[in-house]
Amino acid sequence: MNHEFTADEIRDVARTALIYCPGFSEEQFESLMELEKRIADSGYLEVVLGLLRLEEEKGIACTEALDACEELMERKAKLEQQVPALEKGMESLKARIQQANGEYNQVQQSTAKAEQQLAQISSKYAAAEKKLETFKRQAEKRKKRINKEVEDYHRQANVTREEVTIAGKIKAEAGNHGVGLELVLDISQELSAQKNARKELVEGFKQHHSLTKYLNELSEQVEKRRMEVTSEVARLKSQQDQAQAQVQALTETRLGIENIITQLQADVAAEDEYRRFYRRYYGSNGLLEYLASWEQLIFLRCNNALSAATGVFNPSKVAHFWTDKPAVKCPHCGSPMFAYDEKPYQVLGLQLGTSFKLHFGE
């Protein structure tokens, strides 16, 4: 309205309004005019919207807005006091990031070193395994050679292993009957049905002056040789046990090293993840810190008819904007038609229009 109504005109307005609205009064008209003047001031509308929002979102009535405002101002002052500490914390965080980078480089170097050591240990282990195999083969050969020697001795003595065992049993049996082996041999020698028994007896007597003595000597030699062979077998068995213990120890060492390698590989993968995260987000650090300084983030999008229609076919055509205060119009097209942007709230897992403040961890 370019000019204001006069008092008479206001009376006419009020009287005419009574046709449709019997309770209408001049005071109501004047209050409407007052409201129109106030609404012409965009700040007034913004304040009213702010108060409505305060009531809807915080449950604070208009009459309590001033107290709430004071409280918010106090909170703002407190938050501003916290800013230097937070800035200091940010600097500290940066230093920690740098330190972490240094440590990461050190870990990388250590990892490389450990990999080299692992390669060395692996080669040593392979050599030891090879040596062990050689040693096993030698031990087998030696065992075979000793067995062969024992067999040779048996052959030379013209006895078999079983015969030696039987001889031992015979000796024990004879001893039980109070008869010495020598006597048995003497008797058996003498009573044997050999063709040249006489001749042999004569030669035995000539050489040893006694058959019994000859048999005793022979028996002693055999016994002595058997003891040697037995001790040699025991020694070889001991060596084999030692070699098996060494193989066991080396196997345990190998398993330990494999565990270390697995751990180191996991560390390297984790460090790679940290490095990728750092490279991807470090550049946006300043923007994120700035957004975190906002009291809240409101995600909005233009919702005028044209934008809504084009947005159905091509969402990128819709203007999106973030604010920390309630908006009154779209900054892109100036339309008062706008709405909450669903996507960020969906990503954050929040209900549409929920107040959101960006927080960072330590």
Place this chain on the structure above:
Amino acid sequence: MKIYPGQHATNQKEARDLAFQSAGVEGMSADVPGMFESMVETDKTNSDADKTIGTAVRSRTGSKATWHADRWFVPVPTLQYQGKDVPHLIIEVNTYLVAAAVVRTPQDSRLMTMVESMGKPITISIPLLFLHVLLKRDLGRFAIIARDALYTTWEVPGAKPVHLPHDFINKLSNLLEWQSVVTWLEKFGSQGRYMAPLVAGNLLGLAFQDSTQPVPVNSEIVTPDGLVSALESMAFRHSEAEDMVKLAAPRLRADMTLEEAIRITLQTGKGGVSP
């Protein structure tokens, strides 16, 4: 017809000013006639204009005169508020012919400017309830009972069918999207300023109709019909009631409550002492 010697109109703006001057309207905005241009029947008006100009030229300069004229048709609206029964805003549109003619006679050649109202005025009547609904962009609540290439007719409850040109409705809708009805009326000049309080009052009443508490009968503002009805309900015959109201009319005021008006009417009817 007003005839001015010389050329007083060389373009649409000058022609419009001449038409406003002839119609006696003051302070009308230049863009107001544009809203009513679609109501001018150009073909018919052109042939009528030729006759009118020819008659005027011959009456001034004789039958041998030849002429050539530039012509403009300017629709000039005048406003009227009708508050009886259903309140209406009535717009009467007169089309003015403004012609700047070069007239040649056997003796000389001269310039003449003529201004004349053409044909019958066109009247459009807009119930203020219709204007209220138009402001609310809810015209769909009225049934369309007729439509042709130029006009649509709506059925408005309690009023006569509303017959309006499409072009006028479209222009008015667009215009009211950005400015108030009062501002629009002020563009009609002084007549608009006189209408504005009454139109604004009706629209405010309609706007606040649903949000206001019912008024007790004793606080209800009196209307002649309401007063007669009230007296009828008190066992007076209709003719008696009308006579009583006529008798009491000098003491009644439009801003009286119904209760007060009944008291005065009864006192006057009984020959009582006026308050």
